[in-house]
Every structure is written in structure tokens, then in C-alpha cells.
Amino acid sequence: MATSTADMRLSGGHPALDLANTVDSRRGRWGPDLLRSFEDLLVLVERLDLIDQQAASHLRRQAENDPQKAAAVLEDALALRESIYRLFRSEDAGESYPVADLSLVEDRARRGRAHQVLAATGAGYSWTLPFDDLSQLTQFFAIKAVELLIGRDRRRSVRECKGDNCGWLFIDHSKSGRRMWCSDASCGSHARIKRFRSRMKGV
Ligand SMILES: [Zn+2]
Structure with missing residues (x-):
């Protein structure tokens, strides 16, 4: 079982959903x-490949020098995470x-957008957070969550894994669009074993 963001599965299909999934189980x-x-x-941001190494080291040093601020940013990130979870869980449930x-x-x-700078990206330019302040990590995930909301009419609905006790969110990028589990290897296989056992009992 995962113990931190360093070894958790990143199966949300979107950074905002991977943030929501930083609780191992959400039901029961x-x-x-x-x-x-x-x-x-x-x-988590490093594993999602969304920050360059120089900015990451800079933030790491800042957090070491100001543990109080780092703790406040974490607290805010947790509040954001729960909001993101409730937003997209209600999308799955068909609620507003x-x-x-x-x-x-x-x-x-909005706070994050105020810090964005125009940065060269390959062929063009895009609005990018410079990651020169700890709080921008939380703002970054909020911007991603808003992008997900804005793109609602051009994407599939976010789903909640149907595995017992799981509650992880994901966007189904598969061709068939019939993905039911956060991961086939974990919740998917548990469900298959459970189905198999109940079939055996029925014989
Ligand atoms: Zn699951």
C-alpha cells in the first residue's frame, strides 16, 4: 500500500484528480x-513532471527556511484537495x-493567475507559474481544476472508482470509455476476485 505521494499510483488522468487521490481510501x-x-x-508536482528541477530545489530550500509557511501552504492544499474531491464527485453523481x-x-x-508569466514553450508561449513562492503549488492545482471545469463540454465526465472503500477519481481516456476502476491491478482485480468468490458460493 502506498504511504506517501512518492509511491502512490498516479491514475487520475489529470493533475487535479491526482491531488484529490492523495487519500488512500475515502469511503468507510x-x-x-x-x-x-x-x-x-x-x-507530487515533480512526479507529474510539471515543475523543473531548478524551481523545485528553490521551493525546497524556501520550505526548509520557513517551515511555518510550508505548514500553512500544506493546510491550504488539503482544503483545496477536499474541495476538488467534492466538486468532481458531484459531477460523477450527476449533481450540481x-x-x-x-x-x-x-x-x-485567481491568486495563481495573478502570478503567471508568459513563458516560451516549444513553438509558442503559454501562461506559466514561475513557482517562486510556496503558495503557488496550491494555486497551480486550483488552476488545473478550473481548466477541468471549463473543459466540461469537451471531455468525458470524471468518475469515482467503484472499488470498495476506494473513492479515487479519474477521467477515462480509454477508447472504449468503459473504465470502472482507478486501477485494473488494484480495485479492478479485487472486484474480480470478489465476483469469483460469490459465484463459487452460489454453486
Ligand atoms: Zn479504486
Whole structure:
């Protein structure tokens, strides 16, 4: 079982969903929580390949020099994570997005947008966060969550894994569009074993 963002599966298909999935289980049994330090948050962004090494080292040094600020950023990231979870869980349930969660995500994204700079990216340019302040990690995930909301009419719905006790969110990028599990190797195979056992009992 995963113990932190360093060894968790990244199966959300989108960075905002991978942030929501930093709780190992969300139904019945809650946890363990895989996001317990600022370092965990930074490692997640690194594993998603969304920050360059120089900026990551810079933030790491900042967090070491100001542990209080790092703790405050972590707390805010956890609040954002829960809002993202509730927003996209309600999408899966066919309910409207909770207003309080929408405004939290909007607020953090707006702060992030104020820090974005125009950066050269391959052939063109794009708005990019320079990652020169710890709080930009949270703002970054908020911007990603907003992108997901804005693209609602051009993508498939976010789904919640149907595995027992799981609650992980994902976007199904598969051709068939019939993905049911956060991962075929974990929740998918548990469900297959369970089905097999109940069939055996029925004989
Ligand atoms: Zn699952």
C-alpha cells in the first residue's frame, strides 16, 4: 500500500484528480492520508513532471527556511484537495457543483493567475507559474481544476472508482470509455476476485 505521494499510483488522468487521490481510501475507512507535508506536495508536482528541477530545489530550500509557511501552504492544499474531491464527485453523481467548493477553487486559481508569466514553450508561449513562492503549488492545482471545469463540454465526465472503500477519481481516456476502476491491478482485480468468490458460493 502506498504511504506517501512518492509511491502512490498516479491514475487520475489529470493533475487535479491526482491531488484529490492523495487519500488512500475515502469511503468507510478514510485514509491513510498520503499528503502529510509540504515535501509530499512538491514530490507530487515533480512526479507529474510539471515543475523543473531548478524551481523545485528553490521551493525546497524556501520550505526548509520557513517551515511555518510550508505548514500553512500544506493546510491550504488539503482544503483545496477536499474541495476538488467534492466538486468532481458531484459531477460523477450527476449533481450540481457545490457552491462553497467552487468559490474556494476559484479564489486560489485567481491568486495563481495573478502570478503567471508568459513563458516560451516549444513553438509558442503559454501562461506559466514561475513557482517562486510556496503558495503557488496550491494555486497551480486550483488552476488545473478550473481548466477541468471549463473543459466540461469537451471531455468525458470524471468518475469515482467503484472499488470498495476506494473513492479515487479519474477521467477515462480509454477508447472504449468503459473504465470502472482507478486501477485494473488494484480495485479492478479485487472486484474480480470478489465476483469469483460469490459465484463459487452460489454453486
Ligand atoms: Zn479504486
